[in-house]
Amino acid sequence: MAEPAKKLAKIVINERLCKGCSICIDFCPTNVLELKGSCVAVKDLEACTRCQLCDLRCPDFAIQVF
Amino acid sequence: MSTAAPEKKEKVVQPFDYDKYLRPNKLPHIWCPGCGHGIVLKALLRAIDKTGLPKDNIVMVSGIGCSSRTPGYVDFNTMHTLHGRAMAFATGIKFARPDLKVIVVTGDGDALAIGGNHFIHACRRNIDMTVLVYTNATYGMTGGQYSPTSPIGSTATTSRYGNIEPPFDTCEMAKASGASFVARGTAYHTIELERTIYDALMHKGMSVVDIIDACPTYFGRMNKYKSATQMMEILEKDNTVNIKQADKLPPEKLQGKMLRGVLHKVDRPEYCDQYEEHVIKKATSKE
Numbered sequence: 001m002a003e004p005a006k007k008l009a010k011i012v013i014n015e016r017l018c019k020g021c022s023i024c025i026d027f028c029p030t031n032v033l034e035l036k037g038s039c040v041a042v043k044d045l046e047a048c049t050r051c052q053l054c055d056l057r058c059p060d061f062a063i064q065v066f
Numbered sequence: 067m068s069t070a071a072p073e074k075k076e077k078v079v080q081p082f083d084y085d086k087y088l089r090p091n092k093l094p095h096i097w098c099p100g101c102g103h104g105i106v107l108k109a110l111l112r113a114i115d116k117t118g119l120p121k122d123n124i125v126m127v128s129g130i131g132c133s134s135r136t137p138g139y140v141d142f143n144t145m146h147t148l149h150g151r152a153m154a155f156a157t158g159i160k161f162a163r164p165d166l167k168v169i170v171v172t173g174d175g176d177a178l179a180i181g182g183n184h185f186i187h188a189c190r191r192n193i194d195m196t197v198l199v200y201t202n203a204t205y206g207m208t209g210g211q212y213s214p215t216s217p218i219g220s221t222a223t224t225s226r227y228g229n230i231e232p233p234f235d236t237c238e239m240a241k242a243s244g245a246s247f248v249a250r251g252t253a254y255h256t257i258e259l260e261r262t263i264y265d266a267l268m269h270k271g272m273s274v275v276d277i278i279d280a281c282p283t284y285f286g287r288m289n290k291y292k293s294a295t296q297m298m299e300i301l302e303k304d305n306t307v308n309i310k311q312a313d314k315l316p317p318e319k320l321q322g323k324m325l326r327g328v329l330h331k332v333d334r335p336e337y338c339d340q341y342e343e344h345v346i347k348k349a350t351s352k353e
Contacts (some may be wrong), residue, residue: 016094017093017094019094019098019099019100020099021099021100021101021282021294022100022293022294022295023294023295023298026293026295027295050079052079052081055081056105056108056256056257057105057253057254057256058104058105058108059097059101059102059103059104059105059108060093060094060095060097060099060104061084061088061093061104061108064081065081066080066081
């Protein structure tokens, strides 16, 4: 049984606004994000389920998931 | 069934466009990494969007403090006023232009200590405005002094051996002073907070929302919290219970926990309406 091809999420991170508080990393249920220096980066895009918890809890308006 | 499932997955929920309510050139904001104020601001913007009010009909007033920087970033009619006096200015605005929606954004120290007098009298008059009290239990802007909501035993720059003053319960105080809508939310439960703020905005009369959020820089660091996330989980998630769940829980599980949700809602005559009816009408009929 081949699984249907999953459409990948699009995660937009605004590096100018991100302060690296790592709230989005800790609340991500599928560990999609990681901290690179003082900014968040995408580690595993395929795992993203588009739950948008990172977007909801980002205090800096820095991340959006489409 | 199995053929329909992949089509459902194609549906993408578009993220909320905050930029239409923000002044993007003012960002990034001054709040520290991990500060809950940004999360609360997002919930507030979503709630305002739900009400469908035009931007020009909203006035946001604030005093002094970290939370009171909020009006600087939003594209409404905004006013940054004296420390603790936000509600006094807001009363004036509402009184002069009752058609506007007045939102006061204030911190716990701003509302309950410096402006405690204005807070209780705004509640007493039941004037139609929404007051959001960001409770982070510290004075973040001035260096982490203890505030009227700091818990007993917590450390601050002015209580090195632990705070000995019992804290205020913002909701009980608002209720006792006469506010007709009192609710509590947290930055952790952000969707619930959005609904609570929406209810507060739609309520006619004084609505007070006590919002628990975390200050990782001062309160967190001095009280041995490791990160903003840990603060959110301990102070906001584990320390609060929704009022709807609270009825089902045994009393020993509610020990030391704060209730979230709409705690008090009554219909009381609103101040501007009363003034219109009893003062303006009588004054003009004599002539």
